[in-house]
Amino acid sequence: MTDTILKLDNLRVESLSGLVIVDNVSLELKRGEVLGLIGESGAGKSTIGLASMVYARAGCRITGGRVEIDGDSIRDLSADDRRKMRGQRIAYIAQSAAASFNPAHRLIDQVCEMPIEHGLMTAAEAKAWALELFRALDLPNPDTFGERYPHQVSGGQLQRAMAAMAMSCKPDILVLDEPTTALDVTTQIEVLALLKKLIRDYNMAALYITHDLAVVAQVADRIMVLRHGKMVELGATEQILLHPNQEYTAALVADRKASDKIAVEAPPEQAMPLLSVSSATGVYGTFKAVNNVTITVSRSETVAVVGESGSGKSSLARLIVGLLPRTAGDVKLNGKSLLSTLKGRDREDLRQIQLIYQQPDVALNPRQTIGEIIGRPVAFYFNRSPEEVKTRVAELLRQVGLPEDYAGRLSTALSGGQKQRVCIARALAAEPQIIICDEPTSALDQLVADDILKLLKRLQDDLGVGYLFITHDLGIVRRIAHRTAVMLRGEIIAQGPTAQIFSPPFHPYTENLLASVPEMRTDWLDEVLAKRSGAAA
Amino acid sequence: MRIFGYKPSLSAWIGILIIAIFLIIAIFADWIAPFPEEETVSATWDSPSADYLLGTDNIGRDMLSRLIFGARMTIGVALVTTILSFILGTVTGFLAAVGGQVIDQALSRLVDVMLSIPLLIFALIILSMFGSSIPTLIITIAVLDSTRVFRLSRAVAMNLVVMEYVEVARLRGEGLWWVMRREILPNALPPMISEFGLRFCFNFLFVAGLSFLGLGIQPPFADWGGMVRDNAKAISFGLPAPLWPAFAIAIMTVGVNLVVDWILSINSRPSGASAEM
Numbered sequence: 001m002t003d004t005i006l007k008l009d010n011l012r013v014e015s016l017s018g019l020v021i022v023d024n025v026s027l028e029l030k031r032g033e034v035l036g037l038i039g040e041s042g043a044g045k046s047t048i049g050l051a052s053m054v055y056a057r058a059g060c061r062i063t064g065g066r067v068e069i070d071g072d073s074i075r076d077l078s079a080d081d082r083r084k085m086r087g088q089r090i091a092y093i094a095q096s097a098a099a100s101f102n103p104a105h106r107l108i109d110q111v112c113e114m115p116i117e118h119g120l121m122t123a124a125e126a127k128a129w130a131l132e133l134f135r136a137l138d139l140p141n142p143d144t145f146g147e148r149y150p151h152q153v154s155g156g157q158l159q160r161a162m163a164a165m166a167m168s169c170k171p172d173i174l175v176l177d178e179p180t181t182a183l184d185v186t187t188q189i190e191v192l193a194l195l196k197k198l199i200r201d202y203n204m205a206a207l208y209i210t211h212d213l214a215v216v217a218q219v220a221d222r223i224m225v226l227r228h229g230k231m232v233e234l235g236a237t238e239q240i241l242l243h244p245n246q247e248y249t250a251a252l253v254a255d256r257k258a259s260d261k262i263a264v265e266a267p268p269e270q271a272m273p274l275l276s277v278s279s280a281t282g283v284y285g286t287f288k289a290v291n292n293v294t295i296t297v298s299r300s301e302t303v304a305v306v307g308e309s310g311s312g313k314s315s316l317a318r319l320i321v322g323l324l325p326r327t328a329g330d331v332k333l334n335g336k337s338l339l340s341t342l343k344g345r346d347r348e349d350l351r352q353i354q355l356i357y358q359q360p361d362v363a364l365n366p367r368q369t370i371g372e373i374i375g376r377p378v379a380f381y382f383n384r385s386p387e388e389v390k391t392r393v394a395e396l397l398r399q400v401g402l403p404e405d406y407a408g409r410l411s412t413a414l415s416g417g418q419k420q421r422v423c424i425a426r427a428l429a430a431e432p433q434i435i436i437c438d439e440p441t442s443a444l445d446q447l448v449a450d451d452i453l454k455l456l457k458r459l460q461d462d463l464g465v466g467y468l469f470i471t472h473d474l475g476i477v478r479r480i481a482h483r484t485a486v487m488l489r490g491e492i493i494a495q496g497p498t499a500q501i502f503s504p505p506f507h508p509y510t511e512n513l514l515a516s517v518p519e520m521r522t523d524w525l526d527e528v529l530a531k532r533s534g535a536a537a
Numbered sequence: 538m539r540i541f542g543y544k545p546s547l548s549a550w551i552g553i554l555i556i557a558i559f560l561i562i563a564i565f566a567d568w569i570a571p572f573p574e575e576e577t578v579s580a581t582w583d584s585p586s587a588d589y590l591l592g593t594d595n596i597g598r599d600m601l602s603r604l605i606f607g608a609r610m611t612i613g614v615a616l617v618t619t620i621l622s623f624i625l626g627t628v629t630g631f632l633a634a635v636g637g638q639v640i641d642q643a644l645s646r647l648v649d650v651m652l653s654i655p656l657l658i659f660a661l662i663i664l665s666m667f668g669s670s671i672p673t674l675i676i677t678i679a680v681l682d683s684t685r686v687f688r689l690s691r692a693v694a695m696n697l698v699v700m701e702y703v704e705v706a707r708l709r710g711e712g713l714w715w716v717m718r719r720e721i722l723p724n725a726l727p728p729m730i731s732e733f734g735l736r737f738c739f740n741f742l743f744v745a746g747l748s749f750l751g752l753g754i755q756p757p758f759a760d761w762g763g764m765v766r767d768n769a770k771a772i773s774f775g776l777p778a779p780l781w782p783a784f785a786i787a788i789m790t791v792g793v794n795l796v797v798d799w800i801l802s803i804n805s806r807p808s809g810a811s812a813e814m
């Protein structure tokens with residue numbers, strides 16, 4: 001009698017062009033155990049997760065190894081039997097719940113579909129079980145929750161509904177692929193706690209895939225660190241966090257810990273701020289996305305704007321650049337008031353404020369070469385000849401740490417971090433005084449994000465540019481921001497030097513936000529939950 | 538062999554071969570055709586013989602020569618029409634997507650009005666008003682067809698306009714023309730090219746259809762649709778005459794569609810250009 005429920009033996013996955021994506025990875029999962037798979041994007045985490053259901057994404061192939069569930073080799077099963085096995089014995093929870101639900105069907109129908117389809121339950125049984133799951137997952141009004149459509153519930157609720165869908169056939173194994181990455185820190189806690197409870201209550205086994213060590217520390221019993229499709233290290237969670245054996249693991253852990261300290265102390269003294277927003281308000285219809293916001297950015301200064309999604313951070317950026325017309329207040333650049341809308345602002349005003357986006361993928365035209373992308377602002381604003389543009393592009397590429405010969409490449413051939421460097425180079429090409437960074441690192445892996453932050457810091461030291469840095473990651477704020485503003489529902493509720501914002505007395509919302517950032521301790525989640533239930537009682 | 542960096546499938550090769558043969562025939566018609574386009578060389582509806590490989594038509598002209606010259610006229614008119622309609626439809630479609638609410642509403646409603654009138658009837662009215670010369674024919678079909686192109690190009694551009702790189706260009710202060718030409722057009726090309734193939738087929742059939750009704754290309758010029766009409770009666774005598782031009786129309790349509798299918802399949806592939814965005 002063995003309690004090993006899932007066993008991967010020398011699993012190998014290759015792309016159709018022969019690239020090795022997962023290179024001979026073996027793992028065992030016992031009933032009741034959670035194994036964390038951690039690594040940068042491209043490490044093969046998700047591919048392993050899917051391969052444990054003997055599923056390969058389009059363009060990939062499982063080329064070797066065994067996959068066993070409860071001792072049965074499931075690679076040998078026919079396609080039909082495999083389809084039956086999926087969902088019944090092993091189920092998958094994806095990162096984006098919004099993309100995993102059919103927007104045209106009610107939630108309850110989608111949750112009940114699988115057990116009915118597999119012939120495991122009658123419609124009535126399936127519905128009763130779904131309602132029980134909704135209750136177990138702490139969803140509001142569990143009896144009527146399922147009557148809603150996916151767009152009528154929040155992201156956190158949808159993620160929980162997807163957990164219910166995965167649980168609908170009472171599988172033995174759950175594969176969780178970054179289930180909380182798309183959520184705010186405050187929502188993340190709730191979902192994490194519920195997933196943990198679910199796995200424990202129903203004595204399941206789980207593969208937990210994430211890039212965030214602090215998150216996986218809360219739920220996993222053991223952690224496997226992956227890089228470039230190979231296993232780097234496998235060990236108990238405490239051992240990985242406290243005594244990593246491999247250098248790469250140590251770098252991951254150290255990087256995460258570094259973000260706990262406040263790195264930037266004194267804000268530089270400035271007579272007149274470069275950018276000053278005073279009592280500005282911007283609306284979408286009747287909704288005040290930005291409400292009476294006052295904020296300034298000076299030369300060589302980084303001002304962070306933090307808040308959950310929907311708090312109006314990005315709307316503030318759009319208001320400053322003129323994409324969201326302001327209905328009240330003023331935005332001044334060097335003491336000169338800027339027009340409310342983009343139309344009519346002169347080139348010089350446009351040049352002075354540049355934006356860096358969250359998703360470098362969609363911020364770069366896939367059909368233009370890097371040289372064209374970076375060269376255009378040079379030609380457009382400074383009227384340079386093609387040769388001068390070329391020289392300047394090479395100089396900018398050097399400045400952001402990319403080889404000069406990248407100028408001829410298309411952006412699609414670059415990695416996420418390299419793309420973000422190109423975006424930074426494009427912003428610098430305009431020689432701006434202010435760069436608004438809208439979550440520039442949240443789509444990137446931890447170590448890559450770290451390099452981008454260092455680059456931004458270095459550029460600031462060299463060029464004296466001011467940053468308005470929008471983020472939800474408090475770790476980043478601590479490291480780079482001179483001053484910090486906390487936004488909630490379109491308003492700034494606290495503002496001041498970073499050290500002051502991050503030390504008592506807190507605004508209650510700031511405190512909640514701070515308390516929700518996972519810490520690199522295995523008992524952090526339980527502590528926070530204990531504290532909360534204590535406060536509630 | 539690869540075309541645009543992609544390996545054509547077998548059916549794509551067949552399509553490419555068909556189109557290439559027809560294009561060569563159309564371009565070199567003067568040298569290939571055994572007889573002149575308009576000359577009556579024999580009796581009406583002669584059966585195929587060594588001299589007249591496909592027989593003769595309703596007034597004794599060589600069927601094969603007519604088919605060869607007809608390729609030039611039919612394909613040429615359809616191609617010019619499609620190009621014109623794409624220029625018009627793409628520019629207006631992009632403008633509607635980029636230029637803001639007012640322009641979009643004005644253009645879209647105008648197109649709605651035009652789309653609500655059946656194409657064939659619209660074309661018949663205009664052609665009977667202005668007479669059926671080849672330039673009128675081309676412009677009429679191009680304008681009518683551009684409404685279909687408009688709808689596609691607007692829809693494609695709408696999806697691209699919300700991309701952040703377009704926003705970057707706007708924030709930089711770029712004009713509409715730059716945004717349309719440099720930011721949107723290159724990314725809209727793959728679906729537009731496959732649509733080009735389809736619209737070419739439609740226009741080709743439309744010209745043939747109009748000719749069949751007597752409002753398309755006028756005699757003595759040969760065109761396949763007109764040839765079907767001229768020889769239609771032969772079918773009741775058990776003669777194959779109208780089948781030859783009909784067959785040519787069918788083959789050309791199939792050939793173009795095979796290539797279009799292949800281009801569409803590139804677009805929907807995970808490694809395809811649109812999937813990379």
